[in-house]
Amino acid sequence: xxxxxxxxxxxxxxxxxxxxxxxxxxxxxxxxxxxxxxxxxxxxxxxxxxxxxxxxxxxxxxxxxxxxxxxxxxxxxxxxxxxxxxxxxxxxxxxxxxxxxxxxxxxxxxxxxxxxxxxxxxxxxxxxxxxxxxxxxxxxxxxxxxxxxxxxxxxxxxxxxxxxxxxxxxxxxxxxxxxxxxxxxxxxxxxxxxxxxxxxxxxxxxxxxxxxxxxxxxxxxxxxxxxxxxxxxxxxxxxxxxxxxxxxxxxxxxxxxxxxxxxxxxxxxxxxxxxxxxxxxxxxxxxxxxxxxxxxxxxxxxxxxxxxxxxxxxxxxxxxxxxxxxxxxxxxxxxxxxxxxxxxxxxxxxxxxxxxxxxxxxxxxxxxxxxxxxxxxxxxxxxxxxxxxxxxxxxxxxxxxxxxxxxxxxxxxxxxxxxxxxxxxxxxxxxxxxxxxxxxxxxxxxxxxxxxxxxxxxxxxx
Numbered sequence: 225x226x227x228x229x230x231x232x233x234x235x236x237x238x239x240x241x242x243x244x245x246x247x248x249x250x251x252x253x254x255x256x257x258x259x260x261x262x263x264x265x266x267x268x269x270x271x272x273x274x275x276x277x278x279x280x281x282x283x284x285x286x287x288x289x290x291x292x293x294x295x296x297x298x299x300x301x302x303x304x305x306x307x308x309x310x311x312x313x314x315x316x317x318x319x320x321x322x323x324x325x326x327x328x329x330x331x332x333x334x335x336x337x338x339x340x341x342x343x344x345x346x347x348x349x350x351x352x353x354x355x356x357x358x359x360x361x362x363x364x365x366x367x368x369x370x371x372x373x374x375x376x377x378x379x380x381x382x383x384x385x386x387x388x389x390x391x392x393x394x395x396x397x398x399x400x401x402x403x404x405x406x407x408x409x410x411x412x413x414x415x416x417x418x419x420x421x422x423x424x425x426x427x428x429x430x431x432x433x434x435x436x437x438x439x440x441x442x443x444x445x446x447x448x449x450x451x452x453x454x455x456x457x458x459x460x461x462x463x464x465x466x467x468x469x470x471x472x473x474x475x476x477x478x479x480x481x482x483x484x485x486x487x488x489x490x491x492x493x494x495x496x497x498x499x500x501x502x503x504x505x506x507x508x509x510x511x512x513x514x515x516x517x518x519x520x521x522x523x524x525x526x527x528x529x530x531x532x533x534x535x536x537x538x539x540x541x542x543x544x545x546x547x548x549x550x551x552x553x554x555x556x557x558x559x560x561x562x563x564x565x566x567x568x569x570x571x572x573x574x575x576x577x578x579x580x581x582x583x584x585x586x587x588x589x590x591x592x593x594x595x596x597x598x599x600x601x602x603x604x605x606x607x608x609x610x611x612x613x614x615x616x617x618x619x620x621x622x623x624x625x626x627x628x629x630x631x632x633x634x635x636x637x638x639x640x641x642x643x644x645x646x647x648x649x650x651x652x653x654x655x656x657x658x659x660x661x662x663x664x665x666x667x668x669x670x671x672x673x674x675x676x677x678x679x680x681x682x683x684x685x686x
Contacts, residue, residue: 582641
């Protein structure tokens with residue numbers, strides 16, 4: 225009988241192997257590096273996805289045709305093409321075709337981000353080139369392409385072995401910068417790599433321990449409902465803790481693979497952003513720079529994810545490269561002007577990108593409600609308090625932020641609408657209730673504040 229290797233073991237093997245392999249890539253010349261990274265990525269794709277690897281190939285070829293046909297409309301067309309293909313990919317069994325593996329799904333997700341970004345980068349390149357021709361001067365754009373990518377370049381970027389199944393997301397320009405690094409061996413490697421890996425065994429051990437004590441499936445049983453409210457409420461805290469430890473371990477491991485290869489390494493003065501890369505001009509000459517960082521490929525800030533105060537800031541430190549992508553390619557094009565509605569639209573797109581499970585939508589679309597609640601209370605309550613009061617407010621705010629994410633995580637892991645609503649019902653939709661109470665209280669208090677302001681001038685005229 226054929227024994228199936230667990231998915232987690234495959235991901236772990238991929239992440240562990242990518243670290244020593246990355247250091248070997250520093251010895252290769254740009255063309256060899258490009259070819260070897262493509263070959264390795266294709267091998268991983270075919271080995272894990274088999275026939276389902278064709279999905280990613282069709283997506284890449286489709287994007288190349290769009291970019292070649294109309295670079296001007298490529299960003300909107302590529303977003304439509306890749307997102308519609310995601311729909312087909314997820315409903316493929318409805319067409320009588322075999323259901324893709326979880327690995328094919330992971331590759332398709334990362335690929336969607338890359339190809340939408342690529343279309344935007346190619347458009348920017350053509351726009352800047354036109355401006356240069358008309359103004360006879362070099363464009364000051366930072367991190368722009370120097371030429372339009374060929375089909376080989378697009379395939380190499382799409383199937384680069386780094387971050388293929390786990391992320392972080394990186395732009396095509398970041399990939400080109402990696403290929404063209406003047407002297408990769410002089411760039412930092414071991415120290416930042418070990419720094420990123422040092423807590424991974426702790427995260428892994430905590431994940432295994434707490435997961436064994438609080439298995440997710442127990443939530444779906446009738447026995448779970450026999451427990452008291454406090455046990456049921458605490459269970460979501462444990463589930464979200466397990467969820468965080470799993471991703472902390474995976475993303476820190478994935479980042480270590482990038483660091484070993486030197487991808488995303490830029491001088492500190494380039495002021496790089498996760499996902500986006502440098503935001504100011506810098507010298508790529510290693511002799512001119514002493515301090516480097518890997519901010520461009522940082523996908524998680526574990527400390528700030530846990531200890532930042534606000535719901536809106538919690539998103540900023542989680543899956544950071546994807547947040548950059550959403551902020552640059554989705555949020556600005558939202559069909560709304562109000563911040564809460566734009567945030568809602570962005571969360572809806574994020575939920576769709578993750579999958580079609582109703583749990584994703586129930587979770588992601590609770591975020592704008594929580595943001596509205598915290599904004600309401602900040603304006604109505606926090607702004608009136610002194611320094612001591614504000615500190616106490618922030619501690620309460622932090623506690624509620626963590627409970628909001630615990631609550632939303634349940635939808636994310638239970639996936640089904642029935643399971644998510646059954647769990648939320650068992651704790652009386654407490655976080656929805658708290659959020660709505662905060663919004664109403666904020667409006668009432670703000671109304672009272674306005675009345676006081678109106679009364680003050682009237683008192684002076686007496």
